[in-house]
Structures are given as structure tokens and as C-alpha cells.
Amino acid sequence: MDKRNKAALHMTWVKRAKPVLFVLCLLPVAQLAYAAYRGSLGADPVETLTYATGDWTLRFLLITLAVTPLRYLTGIRSLVQLRRMLGLFAFFHVCLHFLVYVVFDQFFGWRLILEDILERRYIMVGMLGFMSLLPLAITSTDKMLKRLGGKRWRRLHRLAYFAGGCGVIHYLWLVKSDYREPLIYIVILAVLLGYRVVRSTKERRKLQTTSINTI
Amino acid sequence: MLIKRQDDIKPSEITNPSLYARRREFLKGGAALALGVALPVGSALGPAYGAAKLSPLTPSRFNTDEELTPYEAITTHNNFYEFGTDKESPAKLADSLRPRPWTVLVDGEVKRPREWDIEDILKQFPLEERIYRLRCVEAWSMVIPWVGISLASFIKAVEPNSNAKYVAFETLVDQEQMPGQRSNLFGFGLNWPYIEGLRIDEATNPLAILGVGLYGEVMPNQNGAPIRLVVPWKYGFKSIKSIVRISFVEQQPVNTWQVQAPREYGFYANVNPQVDHPRWSQGQERRIGDWLKRETLMFNGYGDQVAQLYSGMDLSKNF
Numbered sequence: 001m002d003k004r005n006k007a008a009l010h011m012t013w014v015k016r017a018k019p020v021l022f023v024l025c026l027l028p029v030a031q032l033a034y035a036a037y038r039g040s041l042g043a044d045p046v047e048t049l050t051y052a053t054g055d056w057t058l059r060f061l062l063i064t065l066a067v068t069p070l071r072y073l074t075g076i077r078s079l080v081q082l083r084r085m086l087g088l089f090a091f092f093h094v095c096l097h098f099l100v101y102v103v104f105d106q107f108f109g110w111r112l113i114l115e116d117i118l119e120r121r122y123i124m125v126g127m128l129g130f131m132s133l134l135p136l137a138i139t140s141t142d143k144m145l146k147r148l149g150g151k152r153w154r155r156l157h158r159l160a161y162f163a164g165g166c167g168v169i170h171y172l173w174l175v176k177s178d179y180r181e182p183l184i185y186i187v188i189l190a191v192l193l194g195y196r197v198v199r200s201t202k203e204r205r206k207l208q209t210t211s212i213n214t215i
Numbered sequence: 216m217l218i219k220r221q222d223d224i225k226p227s228e229i230t231n232p233s234l235y236a237r238r239r240e241f242l243k244g245g246a247a248l249a250l251g252v253a254l255p256v257g258s259a260l261g262p263a264y265g266a267a268k269l270s271p272l273t274p275s276r277f278n279t280d281e282e283l284t285p286y287e288a289i290t291t292h293n294n295f296y297e298f299g300t301d302k303e304s305p306a307k308l309a310d311s312l313r314p315r316p317w318t319v320l321v322d323g324e325v326k327r328p329r330e331w332d333i334e335d336i337l338k339q340f341p342l343e344e345r346i347y348r349l350r351c352v353e354a355w356s357m358v359i360p361w362v363g364i365s366l367a368s369f370i371k372a373v374e375p376n377s378n379a380k381y382v383a384f385e386t387l388v389d390q391e392q393m394p395g396q397r398s399n400l401f402g403f404g405l406n407w408p409y410i411e412g413l414r415i416d417e418a419t420n421p422l423a424i425l426g427v428g429l430y431g432e433v434m435p436n437q438n439g440a441p442i443r444l445v446v447p448w449k450y451g452f453k454s455i456k457s458i459v460r461i462s463f464v465e466q467q468p469v470n471t472w473q474v475q476a477p478r479e480y481g482f483y484a485n486v487n488p489q490v491d492h493p494r495w496s497q498g499q500e501r502r503i504g505d506w507l508k509r510e511t512l513m514f515n516g517y518g519d520q521v522a523q524l525y526s527g528m529d530l531s532k533n534f
């Protein structure tokens with residue numbers, strides 16, 4: 001099979017995978033909703049909801065950031081078509097996470113919320129992560145991509161790494177003695193970011209040498 | 216009267232069936248042990264939750280009449296790091312704890328240092344039902360019907376001398392029984408043994424008890440079997456579990472969480488809505504079972520009994 005056919009084949013199966021992935025991505029929330037309906041969210045349902053939505057925000061963020069490396073490693077370029085949906089699921093979960101906090105932890109006490117953000121560094125950095133995901137969600141449409149232009153859009157969307165960084169630091173700072181889970185997430189984020197940095201430096205160098213050669 | 220109230224509550228109303236089945240399963244394993252427990256009076260296997268009943272129980276004048284937190288919640292939502300750092304692990308893992316035979320070493324500045332057998336403690340001191348609020352530093356709370364003995368009477372019996380300014384408590388250290396002690400979490404975990412302390416006048420306050428059960432039954436392992444401290448005007452971490460040693464000392468003990476994060480946890484740890492914690496605002500709390508929070512009371516609502524212990528002290532410094 002020649003290269004073009006292969007790419008076309010990938011494109012069709014990525015397209016078909018999309019609705020399947022969409023349903024899969026809904027499973028964590030579906031599971032929570034089902035547990036809530038059955039009354040089996042545990043002794044402290046608010047804690048369960050906060051932890052689950054926080055965990056899934058971070059997981060979706062990291063899965064989203066893994067798409068591009070995976071695309072390079074497998075050569076399946078059309079994987080990029082799944083990235084927006086995954087990123088929006090991260091945003092969806094952080095919205096739920098924040099909603100649980102606003103409704104059940106603070107019951108819309110905006111003054112208390114503001115105090116909490118200013119006084120507690122883990123809340124502050126979580127908020128920073130949330131706020132940096134907001135422009136990404138807004139500019140996630142094709143229209144916005146066109147309006148911004150590919151280069152600017154890509155630069156803006158590097159904020160996803162910043163949000164990931166905020167997310168893992170938020171987690172690290174809220175833990176009291178068991179750092180194992182936040183450390184796992186930090187390592188994954190570092191590997192993903194490291195891969196991109198190394199690759200882009202290599203590419204730049206290659207570009208330089210080829211341009212020298214052509215001279 | 217109080218005991219009758221428990222009879223009104225059917226276990227099926229409190230405990231969801233699958234958990235109930237799981238507990239039965241768990242108890243089958245521990246049945247030999249449970250039967251071997253020589254309780255002072257009437258050690259029948261209680262029908263309600265399966266654990267051995269404790270009786271007779273004297274009701275206490277300190278009991279709150281607030282709605283009790285269900286048995287299921289009290290026994291599945293535990294901070295007991297010896298069995299893991301999340302709240303579900305203790306209920307799942309604590310069956311490895313062997314609460315019998317059990318001894319408590321009493322030493323230090325006392326006339327009668329002695330290794331107490333848990334059975335002797337249960338025989339010698341009257342059991343009381345104490346329905347107390349429990350307020351965790353993580354801003355959640357419960358109402359728990361403890362069974363316990365007065366700590367003041369216990370202290371009187373061991374006769375501390377005038378050098379005994381503080382009481383230090385220690386939890387069991389045993390990696391085999393307590394899986395949470397196996398890993399030191401890259402050096403960030405708690406130091407074992409878990410240590411807590413009280414000033415002697417705090418320890419002899421009538422509110423302080425050594426808890427040996429809840430809901431009229433023997434203390435479940437995950438709640439600190441067979442014997443634990445209950446000091447309801449302080450954050451939950453002061454109420455040390457599975458005690459193996461009580462020492463009377465001159466110097467103020469350094470408690471485990473104070474070592475872990477001195478900026479966050481102090482020696483006194485009195486419930487105080489005015490003194491914020493770096494992680495949690497302490498002004499409000501979520502009563503387990505509620506969705507929304509309620510106001511936290513000074514000294515967890517026990518100010519009448521304990522406020523005089525701290526008169527003249529700056530509680531924002533002595534947090």
C-alpha cells in the first residue's frame with residue numbers, strides 16, 4: 001500500500017473511532033451519576049465528587065497532551081483529529097470540579113471563595129489552571145483557529161502545558177503526606193513536555209543544517 | 216433509654232445490604248477471635264452489626280441529642296494512616312489488626328507503672344455511652360455514640376506523681392498488622408509510632424474518654440480497636456487510635472502531625488472556627504450525610520466544659 005492510501009485508511013478509522021471515544025470519555029461521569037443515583041458515592045459524596053472530577057481533569061489533560069507525541073511515534077497523522085475532543089473533556093471535568101467546589105464547599109459564598117483563592121496556594125494554582133484552560137476552550141472551534149491563524153493558535157494552545165503544570169502542582173500541594181499519585185502525574189507531564197522540547201530542538205537543528213547545506 | 220433508641224434502628228436501615236454482607240464475611244473470618252473475646256458482661260454476638268455487644272452502659276450527661284451518623288459511615292470513612300492514606304482503606308484493610316490479646320503499657324511519672332491487659336481495663340472501669348460530635352481538621356464532622364471509660368478515672372487509678380504534667384499516647388507499630396506502616400512514602404509519610412499528647416488537666420477533663428466501642432458494640436478495627444482516645448473538643452487527629460502505651464511525662468510531647476507539618480498542626484488542636492488552617496477554612500464543616508456545610512462551633516460546642524482550660528492563652532498561637 002502506498003503512503004497516500006495508508007493515510008486515507010488511517011483517516012477513515014480515526015473518523016470512525018471518534019464517536020466510540022466520545023462515549024468512552026463519558027464513562028467516568030456516567031459512573032459518578034449512576035453511583036449518585038444509587039446513593040453509593042461513599043460517606044462523603046462531596047469529597048468523592050471533588051476527587052473524581054479533579055482526577056479526571058488531570059487525566060484528560062495528560063491524555064490530550066499525549067496525542068501529538070503519539071502521532072509522531074506512530075506516524076498516524078490523523079490522530080490529531082481526536083485532540084480537540086479530549087481537550088474539551090478536560091475542560092468539561094474542570095468545570096464540574098469547580099462547580100462542586102462552588103456549590104457544595106462554599107455554597108456560592110463568593111467572598112469566601114475569593115479569600116480561599118488568595119489564602120490557599122493550592123486553590124490559587126488550581127484556579128490558574130482553570131483560567132488558562134478557558135481561552136483554549138473558547139478558541140477550540142475551527143472558526144477561531146482560522147481567525148487566529150495556525151501559528152498564533154498553536155502558540156496560544158501551548159497553554160495546555162501550563163494548565164497541566166498548574167494541575168499537578170495543585171495536586172502536589174493539597175496532598176498531606178502521600179505524594180505517590182501526584183508524583184506519577186508529574187513524571188508523565190515531564191516526559192510529554194520533554195519529548196516535545198527535544199523533538200523541536202532536533203527539528204530546528206535539522207532545519208538549520210539543511211539551510212546551510214542549500215547555501 | 217439510649218440503648219433502646221438503637222433498637223429502633225434496623226440494621227437494614229443503616230447499612231446497605233452489600234456492605235452488610237461484606238461485613239458478615241469479614242466477621243466470619245474474625246469469628247473465632249470475636250468469640251474468644253472475654254467481655255466483662257454478656258459477650259453475645261450482637262445481631263445488629265455482628266460485633267460483640269458491650270454492656271451494661273451508663274448514659275452520660277454530656278450526650279448530644281443530634282442525629283447519629285450511621286454506623287456504615289462511621290466505619291467506612293476513616294483517617295487511620297496505619298492502614299492507608301485514603302478514607303476507604305482502613306475499612307478494607309483493618310482486618311489484619313489483632314485487637315486481642317492486647318496490652319497497654321502505663322509508665323513514666325506514675326506510682327503504679329504497669330502493663331494493663333485490655334480485659335482488665337474493661338473489667339475495672341464502668342462503661343459509658345458518650346454521644347459526641349467529632350470534628351475532623353479536614354472540615355467534616357460526625358455524631359458518634361462511643362462506648363468508653365472515663366480517662367480521668369483511669370488516670371486516678373494509676374496515680375501520676377506531681378512531675379506528670381502531660382500524658383503521651385502511642386499507637387501500635389507493627390508492619391504486619393498495619394500495612395500503612397510498610398512504606399515510608401519516599402520519606403514524606405508519617406513517623407511511627409503515631410504519638411499524641413494532652414496536658415494533664417485536659418486529660419482529666421470529664422469529657423475525655425478512652426473509647427472501646429461504638430453503637431453499643433466492640434470497637435471496629437478501623438475505628439481504633441481495641442482502645443483509643445476520644446477528646447471531642449479537639450480535631451479528630453488528637454483522638455489517637457489503637458493505643459499501646461500511655462506515658463506520664465514532664466515535657467510537652469511532640470505529636471505526630473506537628474512533626475509532619477508544624478505550621479499546620481499544633482499541640483492543642485482545639486476546634487476553633489476563628490483560627491484558619493492553611494488547607495481548610497475552619498469556619499464551617501460538613502456533617503457527614505449533609506450536602507452543605509454548617510457553622511463550626513468554638514471547642515466543637517464543648518466550651519462550657521473546656522474553655523476554662525485555656526483562659527489567658529492566645530489560641531491563635533497555641534493552635
Ligand code: HEM
Binds near residue numbers: 052
Ligand atoms: C487544571 C485545573 C485543576 C486540576 C487538574 C485539578 C485536579 C485536582 C486533583 C487531581 C485533585 C485531587 C484528587 C484526589 O485526591 O484524588 C483535586 C482536589 C481538589 N481541587 Fe482541584 N483541580 C483543578 C482546579 C481546581 C479549582 C479551580 C479548584 C477550586 C477553586 C479546585 C479545588 C479542589 C479542591 C477543594 C480539592 C480537594 C482538596 C482536599 O480537600 O483534599 N481545583 N483537584
